[in-house]
């Protein structure tokens with residue numbers, strides 16, 4: 001039996017997997033339609049600076065119409081983790097307005113004076129004042145959670161600093177690193193995903209272009225991994241390393257149509 005026959009949920013990375021910047025990849029729409037016939041799909045993103053709604057809009061502009069349950073961000077995974085493990089705790093959140101609204105929608109109590117723990121998101125509105133508050137709470141020994149670990153965010157003409165770069169800056173100052181990181185490649189987002197869809201790990205496949213996040217995420221969570229070579233990873237990059245192995249390697253998601 002083909003390993004993909006069991007799959008009930010296909011998780012799709014976005015940039016490098018279904019589009020490049022603002023251009024849909026060849027046959028992406030056909031492939032998405034095909035996967036939807038076989039299973040459920042969900043677009044998975046580590047980017048916690050944007051809300052699920054803004055991704056629904058972005059995909060709509062590219063011609064992909066999705067329902068709210070077909071998008072899942074590291075911000076949502078963090079909220080679900082907090083709800084389960086830190087219920088009723090007060091959170092100092094370093095994040096965008098969109099992430100704040102996400103936290104509020106989960107009834108998480110935000111508090112920038114006497115929090116129980118701090119959560120660092122990808123804050124594209126970061127200020128020095130927020131950094132000072134964050135480092136103060138960390139120096140006081142509060143629990144430190146980050147939504148995801150990416151060092152850079154794809155942008156034109158150059159990548160821009162993502163949360164991982166902030167984590168390094170904060171570590172230099174406080175000697176603290178997050179105790180918990182929720183997004184890809186870690187297992188928290190995998191666990192919340194399985195709970196959300198009521199599925200076992202062998203019923204989920206992850207399709208993505210980054211070895212260190214997408215494919216490592218699949219492997220860490222025992223999902224089926226599908227590497228596509230349409231984005232960041234070239235075949236030589238894949239062949240020249242042996243830490244992260246994919247179950248399937250395709251030139252692009254369109255190869256699934258013929259598999």
Ligand SMILES: [Mg+2]
Nearest residue numbers: 013015016209
């Ligand atoms: Mg990608």
